[in-house]
Amino acid sequence: MMLMMLWAMALKKEPFPSRMRGLFDTHCHLFMEPLSRDTGGVLTRAFAAGVERILIPSVSTGNWDACAELALLPGISCALGVHPWWADEGLEVEELRNKLIEADASAIGEIGLDWKTEVPRRKQYTIFEQQLELASSMDLPVILHCRNAFEEMLELLEKHPVRGVIHAWSRDPQLMKRFLKAGLHISFGGAITRREAKKACESARQVPNDRFVIETDSPSIGLAGVPSGKSEPGHVAEIARVMAEIRGEDISDLQEAAWENSVTLFGEIS
Numbered sequence: 001m002m003l004m005m006l007w008a009m010a011l012k013k014e015p016f017p018s019r020m021r022g023l024f025d026t027h028c029h030l031f032m033e034p035l036s037r038d039t040g041g042v043l044t045r046a047f048a049a050g051v052e053r054i055l056i057p058s059v060s061t062g063n064w065d066a067c068a069e070l071a072l073l074p075g076i077s078c079a080l081g082v083h084p085w086w087a088d089e090g091l092e093v094e095e096l097r098n099k100l101i102e103a104d105a106s107a108i109g110e111i112g113l114d115w116k117t118e119v120p121r122r123k124q125y126t127i128f129e130q131q132l133e134l135a136s137s138m139d140l141p142v143i144l145h146c147r148n149a150f151e152e153m154l155e156l157l158e159k160h161p162v163r164g165v166i167h168a169w170s171r172d173p174q175l176m177k178r179f180l181k182a183g184l185h186i187s188f189g190g191a192i193t194r195r196e197a198k199k200a201c202e203s204a205r206q207v208p209n210d211r212f213v214i215e216t217d218s219p220s221i222g223l224a225g226v227p228s229g230k231s232e233p234g235h236v237a238e239i240a241r242v243m244a245e246i247r248g249e250d251i252s253d254l255q256e257a258a259w260e261n262s263v264t265l266f267g268e269i270s
């Protein structure tokens, strides 16, 4: 608790007087273990790495309250929704609408389609469409999760146009351009730190300067030198460094663009 207060105080003092923008981790599951066992330590390390904002997407109704509570901390906001892995739970749309308002959520997420899971596709479709419609009606951005269902997702996005990000992008630039055309931003994470991830790196090189954000998806996705399950929001600094290198840009320009794009999508928080 003490460390969390220090994080709050440090942020209030505008600790980065240099021209360098702070970092915005747009996808961190801070409520999940092992991060939840040491929230203060995790935030202190994130702050030391230059992180000023963190967006926490929920995955199921069971963690909406935990996300909303963490979002009370300065610099932190949440996205609420039901992830396709939990589509079996179903969704009360009005309950989600009320929770989003109550928590002053920045987005609906994470939501999407995942054909690699056992969860019946029909159920995934139902709750995904419900949440896309809700995003339109509330004018909120979405955080999309997609595995092996890109054609189906593009079809639904055409039917229900929304703004938001497709997260943890690891595919080629041709497919990326179709999501850009659909109005989405592209979120890059640990994949681009791996040399063998040629498609992801090529997408990171080609993505327009005003259409990307960065994320850790911590603790779930690892990066070069950090195993999956062990990543933290502070690792977004390494993702920014690698992305600047791939694009042949100054790190300060990269961080500036990533920050601006994130705030444009997810808004300022007080």
Ligand SMILES: [Zn+2]
Binding pocket: 027, 029, 057, 110, 217, 220
């Ligand atoms: Zn995630």
